[in-house]
Structures are given as structure tokens and as C-alpha cells.
Amino acid sequence: MSGRRPPRLRAGDTVALVAPCSPAPEEELAAALPVIEAWGVRAEVRPHARGRHPVFGYLAGTDADRAADLQEALLAPDVAAVVCVRGGDGAHRTLDLLDYEALRGAPPKAFVGFSDVTALHEAFAEELDLVTVHGPGAGYFGGDPVAAEDLRATLFEPESRVRIAPPGVRTLVGGTARGRLMGGNLSLLADSLATPHFRASAKGGLLLLEDVKEDVSRMDRMVTQLLRSGWMNGVAGVLLGSWGKCTPDEETIRAMMRERLAPLGVPVADGFGFGHIPAQTTVPLGMTATLDADAGTLVLDEPALV
Template identity: 25%
Template sequence: MTIRFPKKLCPDDVIAITAPSMGVPASLHTRLDLAIDVLKSRKYRVLEGQCLRAVNKNKSAVRTLRATELSDFLLNAEINAVMPPWGGELAMELLELIDFEGLAQVKPKWFSGFSDLSTLHFPLTLICGWATLHGPNLMELGSKERDVTTEAIWLILEGERGEVVEQFSSPAYQTEGSDWREQPDAGFNLTHKTEWKRLDGSTLPMEFKGRLIGGCIETISRLAGTRFGDVPKFCEQHKQDGVILYFENAEMAPCELTRTLLSLKMHGWFDGVAGVLFGRSAAPAVTDPTLQNYHDALESALGDLSIPVLYDVDIGHVPPQLSLVNGAMAKVRYFDKGGMVAQLLE
């Protein structure tokens, strides 16, 4: 399958906003409005959907309305990008209501975000062949000041085709976030030094390359063995280029993470891949040395792989995070306890 990249975003383009998973409650509308103001400040026109500014039973609306609105936005030739406010938990309700085979026949557009949005990134890339952007959610763009890692989303969305976009490891990451209800324009509290790590314990430089595919492990792991998450097929289609798998963990405890990774291993997700990236874990840390911890989970499931595995990378629910393009050719370099990801916008 050929990966098709959307055209770059330009002034006067239309960005549609819908919440295919959880909507935005009234207490956070100010933050949402600030994020929308950022889009308008970059000269984009904004189209708000009806499934956006409400929450009931963990979602913005019933599944049929959410699926219809998202499908309409993705099919509408006048819309250039779809940027949901954030993820949630129930995007999986939409999968069998969306005609992904039909979307495969139309021009791609940017679909961006992370968390539960990975549930939609996967079929858009694996079935439709669209390049999709796994990176900061729209709500994270509403801060008064934004760090360079978060701002790199625009290098992707506004990048020229054929351009190579390089992103480097962040200087620091956040462990405790601000309450957007009390501080609607708050940015990240980047207080802890970033340190990418090799699973094999070495600190020597290394490099690997391949096509990126990945997302939130809680959601994409549920797609293993279905047509919505056929990673082995993607790896076979792109075996000449190689594949880099990446994951981020929102809340899985170490033992559950171990079981999940072993299950994906049995599904063939790691067969023939060139390397694996794991983001910093957002699950509660296990400090008792007699119990399985995050590193133990990775070592238990993946320690026998003869490929590079990096963890504590800038991906996911512990910000800031890189903007990674599913389907893009990428080169990953590890050095000086940090690194760089270079992606080709084809």
C-alpha cells in the first residue's frame, strides 16, 4: 500500500473540530476557545461540529452522530484538516460505522491528536493509506506559551512535501500539570530532565529507520487481530522500507502492560520490525523493588528481541511529545541520553 500524504496547510484552509470520543465540558470551554484562537491566529478558518462542547456518558454524543459527523468532515473536500480537541475512551464505538474503504478512495487530509484518537489513526493509515499525525491534541495548543517540542506540530502540518522534518528530544518533561479550569492558558510545567533510554542498558549511540506506525497501547492493542489493526500486513507491505513501531502507555499497570505486549508479540506485531519506541509511562510508578515495574514489563516482553528498543521517549501522556506521522519514513538516532527523529513528508 502506498502511503498518501495530505497537502500542507496554508492560510485560509479550513480546520474542522469534532470530538469523536469525549467532548469538552463547559468548565473547559475557555481553554478550547483559546486553542481555536491559535488556529485563527495562523489564518485558518475553523468549522466547529455539533459533537464537541458537551459530555454525557464519557462521549460527546451518541455513536451514530459522532461517526456521521467525523465521516462527513473526512469526506468533505472543502475541509483540509480535522483536529479533535482530545481523545477519551470510546472511539472504538465508531469503527464499524465508518466507511474506511470509501475514505481510501478520496484525497487524504490531516487528522491529528493522540490518546484514544489512535483508535482512528490506525484504520486511516492501515486501511485508507493516509498519513496521520500522532502528536499534541488541540487542547494542548491553547496555552499562552508553548515549548519547542509541542510547536513542532506545525513543522508537520505546514511542511512542504519532500521536506525532511527533524525533531529532537525535549530538554525537560512534566510530571504535574496545571488545572485548565483555574488557569485556562497554562502551558506545561517542564521540571524534570528528559532522558531517553535503551532497553539493553547501553548508552552507546545507535540509529535505525523505517515507516512509523503506533499510538496509545491501551486502544490500539484492542485492534490486534482485526482489520482495523493489521500491523503484520502493514509490515509485509513495507518490508523493503522497514517499520518502526511506537507506543505510549496512559494507564496500564506493569503486569497488564506485560500481558498486552506478549499478546501483541503473539499476534506478530514485532516480527520483522526495525525498532521500537516507547513513550514515558503515565501510569502510577511502582517503587516497591519486589514488584514488576515499567522497565520490567518491557524487559519481560521485549528483552529477547534482536532490534533496538528505546523507552522514555517524548511520546504520549507525559508531555511534551514529538509529532510523529503514521506511515512516514523516519530515521531515529539515539545519542547523549536523548535523540532525534527525522521524518520525510512524501
């Protein structure tokens, strides 16, 4: 079964922008606001979304500040969706500062992000049984209208995004599989093994993997770690997204992934378009879906938002 589905967005709703990881440049935020407001909703930038850690400039404020912005936005009754401004670094540092008991008692709402936000997607799946949205951060909206529109359709018209079939999908291992969508950034998943707020196993899941600015040798080590730890035992299927600015080239990465994942004996499809590339595909997490690796399609059992 799918997790708890949040309500879809409607005209007049409020969307909170938070920065649980790295800060977004002011020009990215300024470009994002008109895009969001053109959806017919109000954009609310949370207090520390423009912040900077006093020592570590790669973080958008202190851990406590970032966690407080996120928690307050998720609990605020007038907020319909929470969108991260970007990924970067630091989401995992907020996980132990969230009040999961309070969040369990709150109505579900759409939560959007990717990259380092994978740590939060996984925590919300494990602790809250929440359907979340693997999609572009708000900082990308102004410069990537295709990605912004794909996300908008998912949030406002989720029935139009039940079938996901981006162009260019390649079959690495054929077949079909049904399971619950999970995962995201490969580096974050490998870093999260054996930590709190992280599921014990990918068993029964359709696992998303993507990364950016990594070498094939490092990705090989990370995939091998997930395999040797037993975490991927029983996974139903694997969807590979994008390898933006990864080295040496996509063909070598694709060959490594096929070599490491084929022994699992489950369908594996590459090129699903989510992750660190322009026009990235939005994929809901926590939904039960069917992957057809031969046809290059992913079909959700039902719309991701109600």
C-alpha cells in the first residue's frame, strides 16, 4: 500500500519555502517567486531560508534554525505545501532535531525536494509513512520552466501524472515489478546506512538512484556498500535517474550499474530523468507503482495527492 497521501494544491493555497540544506542565492529565490505565484498560490519564504551558518557557509543557518523552519512549516495549518529551495549539504544534520511525534499528529502535506533532501524523504517515509515528492527545488524554477511545470502538474493535477514515461529510458535488465517508490540520491542513501530515521531495508521497494559530480569509481563503492550491507536484499526493481556532471561518461556509469545490479534479478531501467539535470522528472515517493523496464514506464496505483 502507498503511504499517507497529502492533499493536492489549489488556487489560493500557501506554499512555504524552506532551506534545510544549503542556501539558495538570492537571485534564484527572486526568480522562483513569480513562477510559484503564477500557479495561483502564495509563496512564503521561511525566516531562515536566506540564512547562512556563521562558520560553515555551505549551510543555510544553524541546524536548529533549519530544523525549526521545516518543522513549523510542516505544522502550520495555513501552509498547503513545503518546498525546499535546494539540496546541497546538511539535511541529515536536522533529522535528530525534528519532533516526529508532533508531525505524526498533523495532517499530511506535500513536501518537495531532491539531492540532499533524500535524507528527509527517507525519514518522513520511515517515521511518518508520508508520500513525498522527489522534484526540483524552488531555486531552479526560474531557470528551468520544464521541471517547474512537471512539478506543478504533480501538485495540482496529480491524475495527469499517474503514468510517468520520460523519453530516453533504457532497459538495463528487462521485466516488470510492483513496489513502493523510495530512495533518491545515491550518496545520501549510502551515507545513511545504519543511522536513525532510515529504513532498515529496501525490500519490496522500487528504488530510485541518481547522483551528481561523482566518479564512476565512487559510485561503484556506494552501490557495492548498499549491496554488501544487505540493504538492497529483496528490492523489487531499480530506476536510475541522471548522472549530471559525473565522470567519465554515461556509458561507463551505465555499464557499471548493469554489472552491479543485474545479479539482483530484478528489472532495472536507466534514464528516468529525475535528479541533477535540466527538465528533471518529478517522481512521487511512497506511492505503490509498477515499473515496466522494457517499455520505460512507471505507473502509479493512484494519484500521488488526493
